[in-house]
Amino acid sequence: MILYPDFYFNNVKEIEMEFLNDHRIRGLLVDVDNTLIDTDRNMLEGAKEWCDNLKQNGVKVCIISNTNKIKKVQKVAMELDIPYIAFAKKPAKKAFHKAMEMLKLVPNQMAIVGDQVTTDIWGGNRVGMLTILTKPLDKKDILITKVKRPFEKIIINRYMKYMEREQAEIEREQAEMDKGG
Numbered sequence: 094m095i096l097y098p099d100f101y102f103n104n105v106k107e108i109e110m111e112f113l114n115d116h117r118i119r120g121l122l123v124d125v126d127n128t129l130i131d132t133d134r135n136m137l138e139g140a141k142e143w144c145d146n147l148k149q150n151g152v153k154v155c156i157i158s159n160t161n162k163i164k165k166v167q168k169v170a171m172e173l174d175i176p177y178i179a180f181a182k183k184p185a186k187k188a189f190h191k192a193m194e195m196l197k198l199v200p201n202q203m204a205i206v207g208d209q210v211t212t213d214i215w216g217g218n219r220v221g222m223l224t225i226l227t228k229p230l231d232k233k234d235i236l237i238t239k240v241k242r243p244f245e246k247i248i249i250n251r252y253m254k255y256m257e258r259e260q261a262e263i264e265r266e267q268a269e270m271d272k273g274g
């Protein structure tokens with residue numbers, strides 16, 4: 094399902110090197126609004142350290158934001174010392190392709206993390222990269238996001254139920270195997 098994320102984390106800091114290595118991810122695209130900064134433009138505490146650690150371990154990190162507020166994105170990119178793409182028009186594929194060129198990586202080496210199903214997740218799934226949804230940093234969402242949120246909640250709820258069913262099935266299979274073996 095194109096709107097389902099591959100993974101769901103509380104925030105970017107939960108994306109650790111072990112996880113990225115397990116999935117052979119060499120490049121991570123990161124959304125800005127409500128993923129790295131809240132609506133008051135405060136950076137998520139510890140984001141810098143998290144980002145530095147990824148870079149030190151050879152993971153290329155790049156901002157991909159739909160915002161037209163270029164100074165806002167530049168500030169975050171400068172603080173984290175990473176490249177950025179603004180006006181990305183996610184879920185359009187163009188900016189994703191641009192990011193792949195910039196990082197010199199192919200989709201199966203890349204992941205995108207963001208708080209919105211209809212931009213970050215949809216876009217990432219369209220180009221075939223790993224998609225990670227995070228909880229929005231701030232409940233005071235900007236207007237356009239407010240419109241989309243109820244829809245995204247439905248998707249997340251469905252996704253959680255889907256994962257629960259998957260888990261139940263795995264446990265059932267495991268129990269049958271244990272019984273049989």
Ligand SMILES: [Mg+2]
Binds near residue numbers: 126127128207208
């Ligand atoms: Mg966002």
